Amino acid sequence: MTIRFVESSKLPTPWGMFTMHGFSDDGADKEHLVLTMGDVSNGEPVLARVHSECLTGDALFSMRCDCGPQLQAAMHKIALEGRGVIFYLRQEGRGIGLLNKIRAYHLQDCGADTVEANERLGFGADMRDYSILKPMLEHLNIKSLKLMTNNPRKVKALREMGITVAERISHQTGRNPHNARYLETKRGKLGHLFEEGDDSWTSQEPPDENESDV
Template identity: 45%
Template sequence: MNIQQSNIANLPTKYGKFRIKAYKDNNQEHLAIMSLDFEQIEVPYVRIHSECLTGDTLGSLKCDCQNQLELALKFISKEGGLIIYHRQEGRNIGLLNKVNAYALQDQGRNTIEANLELGFKEDERDYKVIKYIFDDLKINKLKLITNNPKKIDYVKSLNVELIERIPSITKVNKYNKYYLNTKKDKMGHLL
């Protein structure tokens, strides 16, 4: 892998103070968001947060992404650890195709059916950069904050000890209920 790295910089936020480091893998740039005490923590809490522009930035109610990100930022700020902002929009189909998938969802398809109809797998994400970030930040044990069994399986496949899975449960609303049920019933998410 030919990955470029930034220096580490400070990032004060409304959730607390963090340090950040960016990683560029081909055309995708990912971000490690670390608590100030991250380097002193033997078993950090870690969230691999998949990019969601519509949720994270615009506050879309169609998903629970912004709520999960905010929950993780508050938690990591208090308890210590790391959030990897994994920049693979729309399960790595890109923003344009994600909006097309939204349009199909507006016609009644679920998130999986929409991706398949557009010619993609239900999930196109590639987690190889995560291994690189773990190695760079010397993570060999962690407590993973996730509901996604694929992320659990991926972390277990690395030379990293998964000590505990921490659920990331957010509120259901009338706009994301069908989406969350699809993630639970069809993708095995631990909701």
């Protein structure tokens, strides 16, 4: 694995001014982004989101998942704190790629859940590789993360690589009738932690049986 820093630039957003850092993964022929705000290299734990690319959710406003709202909520929370980092990793569809994700969506349209669809295509439930984070963290001199995630497996994976996760912060948002089954599958099969009292988890009615899932 060869992760190479390329360049940084300013990125004005509705939530404030971020700095965008570009990294090239020459071995996998992929490009990754890191967004930072404030001084992230002072040694204090940094509010962080490790976000895997989701073209459908992040850019096309899909309601089949909660990815777009999670990305926007992370940018908002970092802006409120004035300091933080978002790792935007090009690992579409939990690592299976965009076209295979569309194939998985078709299987879900036919009744499979998100885990079953990946497995029917011959993939694991989650194919993402977080080892690419280490050189990015080292380049930015980030020592410790306050990680915004509902996924304890992500925390475990980072800690097993020697990355310090000082705190896991619940990051629930974006629940709607189209992704209710998807979120239930995340909790039931992938171990995601959802707090029942959170408004984003309880505010919507469950879908009928024919609603889509991702």
